[in-house]
Amino acid sequence: MKAIRFYFGLLFYLCHCLQASDNGPKSVGFSEHVAPIIFNNCTSCHRPGESAPFSLRNYGEVKKRGRLIARVTVDKVMPPWHAESADYEFEGQRLLTDKQISIIGAWVNQGMKEGNTEKLPQMPAFTKGWQLGEPDLVLTMKEEYPVPAVGRDVYRSFVIPLDFKKDKWIKAIEFIPSSPEVVHHSLFRYDTLGWARKLDSRSKTPGFTGMGEGEVLGPRSLGGWGVGGRAKFLPGGLAYRLPSGADFIMDMHFHLSGKPEKELSKVGIYFADNPPKEVFTGIQMPPEFGALSRVSIPPGDSNYTIEDSFVLPVDLEAFSVSPHAHYLGKEMKMTATFKNGDTKTLLWIKNWDFSWQEQYNYKDFISLPKGTRLDTKIVWDNSAENPNNPHDPPRRVSWGLQSSEEMGSVIVLVKPRNEEEMEVLHRALKKHAGEHYRLRNPPRSSFRDKLKNLFRGSNKKDG
Ligand code: HEC
Numbered sequence: 456m457k458a459i460r461f462y463f464g465l466l467f468y469l470c471h472c473l474q475a476s477d478n479g480p481k482s483v484g485f486s487e488h489v490a491p492i493i494f495n496n497c498t499s500c501h502r503p504g505e506s507a508p509f510s511l512r513n514y515g516e517v518k519k520r521g522r523l524i525a526r527v528t529v530d531k532v533m534p535p536w537h538a539e540s541a542d543y544e545f546e547g548q549r550l551l552t553d554k555q556i557s558i559i560g561a562w563v564n565q566g567m568k569e570g571n572t573e574k575l576p577q578m579p580a581f582t583k584g585w586q587l588g589e590p591d592l593v594l595t596m597k598e599e600y601p602v603p604a605v606g607r608d609v610y611r612s613f614v615i616p617l618d619f620k621k622d623k624w625i626k627a628i629e630f631i632p633s634s635p636e637v638v639h640h641s642l643f644r645y646d647t648l649g650w651a652r653k654l655d656s657r658s659k660t661p662g663f664t665g666m667g668e669g670e671v672l673g674p675r676s677l678g679g680w681g682v683g684g685r686a687k688f689l690p691g692g693l694a695y696r697l698p699s700g701a702d703f704i705m706d707m708h709f710h711l712s713g714k715p716e717k718e719l720s721k722v723g724i725y726f727a728d729n730p731p732k733e734v735f736t737g738i739q740m741p742p743e744f745g746a747l748s749r750v751s752i753p754p755g756d757s758n759y760t761i762e763d764s765f766v767l768p769v770d771l772e773a774f775s776v777s778p779h780a781h782y783l784g785k786e787m788k789m790t791a792t793f794k795n796g797d798t799k800t801l802l803w804i805k806n807w808d809f810s811w812q813e814q815y816n817y818k819d820f821i822s823l824p825k826g827t828r829l830d831t832k833i834v835w836d837n838s839a840e841n842p843n844n845p846h847d848p849p850r851r852v853s854w855g856l857q858s859s860e861e862m863g864s865v866i867v868l869v870k871p872r873n874e875e876e877m878e879v880l881h882r883a884l885k886k887h888a889g890e891h892y893r894l895r896n897p898p899r900s901s902f903r904d905k906l907k908n909l910f911r912g913s914n915k916k917d918g
Pocket of ligand 1: 492493496497498499500501506507508520523524527528533534535549551682683684710
């Protein structure tokens with residue numbers, strides 16, 4: 456394969472592309488070569504009423520931004536996808552092949568010709584409204600939230616009070632923003648303690664900021680929605696438990712658009728008729744979003760790392776993985792090392808971007824037998840070189856719920872092969888949290904211990 460480097464106009468970007476020679480068509484036209492790539496990989500977001508700031512639906516619209524499109528595809532900024540290709544395939548993976556990238560590059564290089572319009576493919580049909588069909592319950596925000604035109608991104612949570620007298624089981628949640636141009640993601644969870652209602656009532660504007668201490672801990676997540684994400688049923692008949700009396704909460708991220716908007720999101724909930732036959736849970740590493748890990752990142756440290764390992768006490772099957780950190784997050788990796796010594800990557804994010812909080816679902820269940828070791832590494836960058844650093848100059852950042860503070864973890868969703876073993880897993884996770892805490896927070900010996908050691912003639916230093 457002949458690799459030819461070519462250079463696009465402006466000085467500051469130099470692209471490394473494979474030119475379409477033996478690998479693709481000689482003369483590249485929009486209609487026959489580029490349109491299929493754009494329609495299938497870009498237009499779902501780049502069309503009116505969706506998240507992207509402009510449309511890519513026809514020759515004119517794509518040509519207008521041809522050079523920029525060539526650059527963002529070579530740089531792998533678009534289509535947006537932040538996970539490195541792992542050892543297991545993800546559902547709905549958004550990636551262009553090298554050949555597709557080179558075709559776009561060659562098209563731009565050859566003067567962006569329209570080509571044979573008779574060969575223009577049909578645009579895929581994009582379904583309007585609820586993708587999963589009519590939901591069992593539609594929840595709407597209590598009141599419109601005024602999204603400002605300009606400023607920093609806004610993170611705000613909204614509570615929708617529910618009044619279920621019995622536990623319910625949720626198979627899927629679909630989310631429809633009223634202003635898709637500004638809603639970047641929405642994470643769902645529930646609150647059984649009335650925290651969210653209390654926080655909401657304290658603020659004049661709809662919603663509240665911060666998660667409420669009591670609620671961040673524990674597996675109360677109900678999944679989430681991100682830009683370009685499609686609602687899906689949980690695999691294998693699994694369902695989230697929504698306890699009786701719980702309220703529904705959405706943690707939303709707004710990416711401001713330059714004009715004021717009003718957001719009134721709708722959520723469609725799909726219930727299971729009966730409690731599911733199988734149960735699942737999340738293994739969070741490090742536990743409690745790093746609350747037990749003594750996260751304290753010195754200013755200037757571009758490689759602050761916390762690691763965690765957990766050996767599975769029972770046979771499990773994994774089906775989804777999601778990373779979480781704030782602005783200083785840099786890299787996250789979770790691997791599984793099997794008893795035969797093989798190591799596989801479950802998730803690897805090399806360039807964490809706070810604004811793309813994605814839940815990555817595996818195409819198939821992944822078997823993780825008893826004795827498999829999960830290793831997780833979270834790296835933060837608190838240097839001035841990190842363009843996302845909210846502090847200028849950098850200052851020490853410790854664990855906290857505000858986005859200017861830090862947390863970090865990777866959560867893998869798993870179901871035990873035998874349901875009875877869930878209890879064993881939960882006990883092991885609890886024990887692991889305690890061990891992780893002691894490891895990261897070595898006890899300081901008291902004055903009495905020191906005296907005792909002295910009298911014993913021990914000169915051992917305390918850990
Ligand atoms: C999942 C939704 C989604 C898909 C799929 C997607 N985009 Fe985007 N695109 C966005 C959003 C949202 C933005 C605005 C910037 C941001 O939020 O990161 C954007 C911005 C852009 C920009 C402007 C970047 C800049 O620096 O100003 C270009 C060019 C672009 N997209 C091209 C593409 C192309 C080409 C494809 C297909 C190969 C594609 N996008 C697929 C959502 C998407």
